[in-house]
Amino acid sequence: xRKLFKILFKILAILSSIIGVLFIIYFWNLDQKLLGWAxxxxxxxxxxxxxxxxx
Numbered sequence: 557x558r559k560l561f562k563i564l565f566k567i568l569a570i571l572s573s574i575i576g577v578l579f580i581i582y583f584w585n586l587d588q589k590l591l592g593w594a595x596x597x598x599x600x601x602x603x604x605x606x607x608x609x610x611x
Contacts, residue, residue, distance in 0.1 A: 581587055
């Protein structure tokens with residue numbers, strides 16, 4: 557019985573940590589900031605390329 561409570565406590569601690577991290581990401585809007593940075597990097601890469609338009 558004691559082992560079961562230890563396992564349940566570990567699972568609860570892990571889930572609580574995951575929920576805490578997700579809340580911080582949501583609260584500080586970090587996902588949008590990360591995507592904004594990623595879009596900037598992608599645009600820098602593709603703005604350097606010359607267009608391959610042939611008619």
